[in-house]
Amino acid sequence: MYTIRASFSDAYNKILEDIRLQILKELDSTIIGTTTDELADYYYSNKHYDPVKIDLERTETLEQKNEVRIIRADQREDSYRDEGDLPYEYESIHVTIPIVDNAHLSALLNMRPSTFSLGGSTKAVNWKRNTAEFTIDIKGYALNRDDT
Numbered sequence: 001m002y003t004i005r006a007s008f009s010d011a012y013n014k015i016l017e018d019i020r021l022q023i024l025k026e027l028d029s030t031i032i033g034t035t036t037d038e039l040a041d042y043y044y045s046n047k048h049y050d051p052v053k054i055d056l057e058r059t060e061t062l063e064q065k066n067e068v069r070i071i072r073a074d075q076r077e078d079s080y081r082d083e084g085d086l087p088y089e090y091e092s093i094h095v096t097i098p099i100v101d102n103a104h105l106s107a108l109l110n111m112r113p114s115t116f117s118l119g120g121s122t123k124a125v126n127w128k129r130n131t132a133e134f135t136i137d138i139k140g141y142a143l144n145r146d147d148t
Helices: 008-025 028-032 036-044 078-083 105-110
Strands: 061-071 086-098 131-139
Touching: 008 036
Parallel strands: none
Antiparallel strands: 061 086, 086 131
16 A cells, blocks of 8 residues: 655644644743743754764775676667677676764655655665665666766
């Protein structure tokens, strides 16, 4: 069954509604005797998501990998399909980016973005507790990458 994931906007709208309801329950003397900045700090201190940050104390790594992959006949151009499967050399770069441990990472990754991009997906990234890893193919079957 298909379930609709909450978006970032939905999550923050829920936080705003929870805070609004919490404010309505407060005594007038608490609200009147407190500055707006103090109230904002108090109500948002436990109801926010920390952003994912790069850990500047550690360095990212790049590792070049070479491998042979089998290109199935049905993935090849029409005129070559009858020649069967093709072993083909691939060259990839595996990137590891260190990130600061984030208690809300799984919740953030399970949210639907409020906007969409044609440039990629967070699904292509392997998110771990303190790293984000992904692989980019730079040489392979039907890849047209310029060396410049």
